[in-house]
Amino acid sequence: xxxxxxxxxxxxxxxxxxxxxxxxxxxxxxxxxxxxxxxxxxxxxxxxxxxxxxxxxxxxxxxxxxxxxxxxxxxxxxxxxxxxxxxxxxxxxxxxxxxxxxxxxxxxxxxxxxxxxxxxxxxxxxxxxxxxxxxxxxxxxxxxxxxxxxxxxxxxxxxxxxxxxxxxxxxxxxxxxxxxxxxxxxxxxxxxxxxxxxxxxxxxxxxxxxxxxxxxxxxxxxxxxxxxxxxxxxxxxxxxxxxxxxxxxxxxxxxxxxxxxxxxxxxxxxxxxxxxxxxxxxxxxxxxxxxxxxxxxxxxxxxxxxxxxxxxxxxxxxxxxxxxxxxxxxxxxxxxxxxxxxxxxxxxxxxxxxxxxxxxxxxxxxxxxxxxxxxxxxxxxxxxxx
Numbered sequence: 400x401x402x403x404x405x406x407x408x409x410x411x412x413x414x415x416x417x418x419x420x421x422x423x424x425x426x427x428x429x430x431x432x433x434x435x436x437x438x439x440x441x442x443x444x445x446x447x448x449x450x451x452x453x454x455x456x457x458x459x460x461x462x463x464x465x466x467x468x469x470x471x472x473x474x475x476x477x478x479x480x481x482x483x484x485x486x487x488x489x490x491x492x493x494x495x496x497x498x499x500x501x502x503x504x505x506x507x508x509x510x511x512x513x514x515x516x517x518x519x520x521x522x523x524x525x526x527x528x529x530x531x532x533x534x535x536x537x538x539x540x541x542x543x544x545x546x547x548x549x550x551x552x553x554x555x556x557x558x559x560x561x562x563x564x565x566x567x568x569x570x571x572x573x574x575x576x577x578x579x580x581x582x583x584x585x586x587x588x589x590x591x592x593x594x595x596x597x598x599x600x601x602x603x604x605x606x607x608x609x610x611x612x613x614x615x616x617x618x619x620x621x622x623x624x625x626x627x628x629x630x631x632x633x634x635x636x637x638x639x640x641x642x643x644x645x646x647x648x649x650x651x652x653x654x655x656x657x658x659x660x661x662x663x664x665x666x667x668x669x670x671x672x673x674x675x676x677x678x679x680x681x682x683x684x685x686x687x688x689x690x691x692x693x694x695x696x697x698x699x700x701x702x703x704x705x706x707x708x709x710x711x712x713x714x715x716x717x718x719x720x721x722x723x724x725x726x727x728x729x730x731x732x733x734x735x736x737x738x739x740x741x742x743x744x745x746x747x748x749x750x751x752x753x754x755x756x757x758x759x760x761x762x763x764x765x766x767x768x769x770x771x772x773x774x775x776x777x778x779x780x781x782x783x784x785x
Contacts, residue, residue, distance in 0.1 A: 403609035405656045406564045408534075408545045413573040413645065415637060418535065421450055421492070422457025424570060429490035429531045432460050434483040434510075436503040438467040441495045446537060446577055450494060462486040464506075467499045470670060470677070472552045476505050476516055483510035483530070490531035493568075496589075497541030497677070500534045501549040504566040507532040516551070522763070525563035532568040537577045539623075539630070539643040540589025540678050542596055542651015544571035558667050560763070573648060575641040583631045585676075586643075587735035590627040592678030593647035594620060594707070594728075595685055599660045600653035602692070602699035603767045612657035615649045617706045622646035624707035624731075631735045660768035662688045664761035665777060668754045675744050682737050683744070686729035687783045690722075691776065696769035697721035741785040751781040 412420070425433055433454070441447050442465055454461045464479045483491060483506050491510070493503025508514060511530035519525040534544040543549075549561045581589075597616040600608075623646035629639035665688060666680035675683070693700050697718045704724035705712035711727065714720040733739055742748070755778035759765070765772050772780075 401606070403607050403656070405609060405611045406547060406567060407652045407655065408567050408569070408571040410570045411545070411573065411648070412570065413648075415576050415641065416574060417572055418446075418450060418574045418577060419453055421533070421535070421572065422453040422455075422459055424533065424572070425454060425459045425490070425492070426457045428533070428569065431458060432487060432489045433462070433492050434486055434488040434506065435461045435463050435492045435494060436467060436479060436506060437463065437465055437495045437499050439465055441499070441537065444580055447494060450492075450535070461492070462488065467495065467502050469498050470552045470558070470674070471498050471502050473516060476502055476509070476551060480506045480509035488530065490533070493532070493534045494537065496536070496538045497543045500536060500541065500543035501551070503532065503534060504543075504549045504568070505551070505561060508566055519561050519563070520559040522562040525561055525565050527565040529565060533570045533572060534568040535572045535574070535577070536644070536647075538581060538585065538589040539578055539640070539647040540592040542593060542647050542654070544568060544573065545648055545651040546655040548655065552671065557760070558671055571648070573644055575637060575644045578640045578644055579635055579637070581634065583634065583736060586634065587627070587631045587732075587737050588676055588678030588682060590623060590630065590643055590647075590678075591682040591685065591732055591735070591737065593650045594623050594627070595662050595681045596654040596659060597623070597646075597650035598689075598703065599662055599767070600650065600657040601703050602696070602769050603657045603660055604769055605658050605767045608657040612653040616653040617703055619646040619649035619653060620703055620706045622649070627731070628734060658764065658767050660764055661692070661772050664764040664768075664772070665754070665758045665780060667761055668757035669741070669744075669746070671757070672750070672754070673744060673746055679737060682732045683739070683741060684780060684784050685732070686725055687780045689725040689728065691780055692769045693718070693721040693725055694770070699769065700724045741781065746785070748785055751785060752778060754781050
């Protein structure tokens with residue numbers, strides 16, 4: 400067997416209502432002073448207040464940083480890190496969507512050591528030490544709570560990643576009750592995002608593609624394929640929410656070790672230039688990248704097809720089953736109510752060459768794709784998606 404490395408968060412605590420344990424966990428694992436990283440939207444849900452009550456009951460003083468933005472810029476990370484230092488925080492809690500969790504990872508690192516943000520971009524450049532870190536996701540999408548990756552917007556549209564096992568949290572706390580209030584559109588976009596993580600992890604040609612990631616990816620797709628539509632259309636269904644959150648985490652574990660590829664590479668410029676949410680950006684290009692790949696590499700898609708769509712097990716030929724999978728993913732996105740074209744997002748057709756050019760900058764992702772993507776290929780994919 401080919402050697403591989405598999406890293407994930409050392410402690411994962413999953414279950415409806417486990418947020419109530421946060422005070423005890425912090426007292427045992429961190430101490431009496433923490434910085435809680437979140438965003439304005441989370442404050443409005445009441446979830447932050449609940450967490451603060453649990454912390455207070457346990458004798459923990461929590462300083463709240465609430466100004467995280469989607470696609471967080473460097474300024475948010477550095478300001479938040481200063482807040483942690485000013486509060487003399489003994490540890491960091493990230494509570495919210497992927498952006499809050501990503502910021503919390505970097506804040507724990509920057510506030511806990513002597514590293515600077517600009518020196519840790521890339522793979523393996525962050526060395527630590529860092530402050531103790533707990534991540535609590537409130538969406539079923541990014542899997543950030545089990546990934547060694549944090550994405551930062553470094554200019555008007557460019558994104559950079561910090562990739563290092565140092566930023567894996569000490570504890571991932573997953574409470575499906577926290578996802579019950581997610582609106583249908585966000586549920587759909589983040590759910591498709593998580594499915595993309597599993598699909599690309601399974602099909603990745605990265606040398607670290609491994610049996611653990613592939614098995615996690617297939618189980619994640621089984622869970623999410625059976626629960627996404629229910630969670631979108633019946634948001635109070637706790638079983639669907641639980642399966643979706645667990646599947647999202649498993650997909651995160653998979654792609655954290657067997658990295659994603661062209662879907663993400665082509666999605667990043669859409670989000671960077673037009674502020675389209677990341678999950679929706681992925682959904683917009685997903686079926687077109689899948690069809691592009693399946694022309695020459697149908698095998699991985701044929702293998703995972705029936706895990707998501709059991710009816711495809713009856714399709715005998717590999718290429719036909721792969722094509723059926725591509726079509727079924729596009730249909731799922733549409734049934735979940737997501738926009739289907741770039742023009743619906745008011746992206747001008749004459750801007751597509753710029754998107755294609757920028758996608759080529761995502762070389763760390765493109766090298767994992769089952770089929771080489773040239774700039775002309777990226778442009779054709781965008782044109783098809785337009």
